[in-house]
Amino acid sequence: MRLTYYRPYRPDQSRGHVTEDEISPREKLRISAKTQKMLVGAVTRIRPCGVLGVRGVRIPALVRFASKASSSSGDTSKADAKQLAAQRERAAKRESAKRAEARKVARMKDIAREAFKSPLCLDIETALRYLRAAEVGKPAKSTTITVNLGVIAEKGAALLQGTYRLARPLEEQRIAVFTTDREVEAAAKEAGASIVGSDDLIAKIRDGIIEFDRAYATPDMMGRLNTVARTLGPLGLMPSAKRGTVVSGQQIAEVISAAAGETVFKQKNSVLSLPVGRADFSDAEIIRNIITVTDAVRANIASMDSKKAPSLGLTTLTSTTGPAIVVQL
Structure with missing residues (x-):
């Protein structure tokens, strides 16, 4: 949008040619679209000294891009109208999507009721x-x-x-436990673990031999298991503290007993x-x-x-x- 700045006339100011540099930022006032149109339309003539005759009032002013100022108000109103129309269109689309979703849910419920009859x-x-x-x-x-x-x-x-x-259960679930502690290994086997090991089990995984459906590990084994994370991760078999499959040695027997058949x-x-x-x-x-x-x-x-x-x-x-x-x- 092209802006027009003006400075009210004061008797103590010189009437020489006024440039934009001579007007301080504080004196620059934003003219609304309506005032801008009135100001440019009322210009009678531009004198060498820079004085504009506006409705009989003498105002020293700097008019920038005066040739396009008169059309700026129209452009602004058109832009606002387009923005408002776009907002209404988006709101209508959201409302239409909500109604379609509600109809879909109601139709699925009707299908279920009719099928049972x-x-x-x-x-x-x-x-x-x-x-x-x-x-x-x-x-x-x-x-x-x-x-x-x-x-x-x-x-x-x-x-x-x-x-x-x-x-x-349809089939017995094979549970693997990664640990280096002999006592934890014995407790895991007693609780129902099918495979218990450490580096030897990791070596089998590297060779592509995976003979278990769920895996648990003690915290000390996580560093070693990172070497096969790309193999176990996509299969959902990588032990993770977030999933509750990384447990301490004292809890391993309880966790495996609860997970058997789950x-x-x-x-x-x-x-x-x-x-x-x-x-x-x-x-x-x-x-x-x-x-x-x-x-x-x-x-x-x-x-x-x-x-x-x-x-x-x-x-x-x-x-x-x-x-x-x-x-x-």
């Missing part, structure tokens, strides 16, 4: 009979029965994550898939496992902020090669 919604025992029939002829250990929990959540809601311990779950999309059994499990064992996982998920939801806490929607039960059957928990 459908004749294709089966009880768990009947669904398991169909899933076992789909797995006939396959080794029992190669089959997995999974419960799929639909998660209904607004945009920005926290993802579900936690742990659960199945009443009957499974970690973490939501990645709108469906949380959790294995609950195999085809050779009995109905009672699978039902107990289903109750365990759903209780863990509901407990995780209850611990969240109530304003954006998700809820469970459509639930299905499926197997490795079988169909997804809607069940009501």
